[in-house]
Amino acid sequence: MESVPVRCPACRRDHLYAAPVYPCACGAPLTPPLLRAAPPEPITHRTWTDDWVTVRCPSCERQDQWPQPELGCPCGTVLRIAVRPVSAPARPAGTAAPAPALPPPPPAAARPSFRPVTIRTARDAVTAAAMYLRWLGFADVVRPGNAASAGIDLRGTGVVAQVDPSTRPTSLRDVECLWLNGLAASAHSVCFSLAGYADEARARADGLGIPLFVMDLTGCPQPVNAPADELIMTVT
Known part of the structure; x- marks a missing residue:
């Protein structure tokens, strides 16, 4: 799973952020490609239309709208994590896609993973x-x-x-x-x-x-x- 280092501009705390995985309509797991070079942006004002990004599925090439990745810092600041535009190449031509990482085994007697519902309203x-x-x-x-x-x-x-x-x-x-x-x-x-x-x-x-x-x-x-x-x- 792709992860990027994120530093909160408000408190200077460092985080390691991994984007959430969504199921594409074709059934393939889909992760918004994070833009490592872009600094996180504190969210001070929200609009529903600005909080969605276009993501292309690498398996079927379908483009859909997905929630903009965000990170809540313990200091109370909510950070918007930049996503690579779909017009940019996801990887250099001629290179193979990396093999998907296997999920780690769940710890004994742990809760099952929380399955969230997308927030639109x-x-x-x-x-x-x-x-x-x-x-x-x-x-x-x-x-x-x-x-x-x-x-x-x-x-x-x-x-x-x-x-x-x-x-x-x-x-x-x-x-x-x-x-x-x-x-x-x-x-x-x-x-x-x-x-x-x-x-x-x-x-x-x-x-x-x-x-x-x-x-x-x-x-x-x-x-x-x-x-x-x-x-x-x-x-x-």
């Missing part, structure tokens, strides 16, 4: 978060259907969650409202955001022990603070 973001909470082990995660659940997008046994699909960073008020709802329900409070978190929201969540996740358009949440890492490790 705000409703998709809520669906992806619900699937992730169920994957973590929370039962009966559903969208609440009553006015008493204002500020809560998902509720399950032992958990309440807020999903922010907006193009602005999640605010301090949002985090505190979520915490109060969790306190009232004696449940874990979990927050998901597409655009990351304001600095004061991140600091407050760390102090309250609220797990924060960012999601890219592949629908795969990434932890951005210590409570989120602990949640992944402890909930089964």
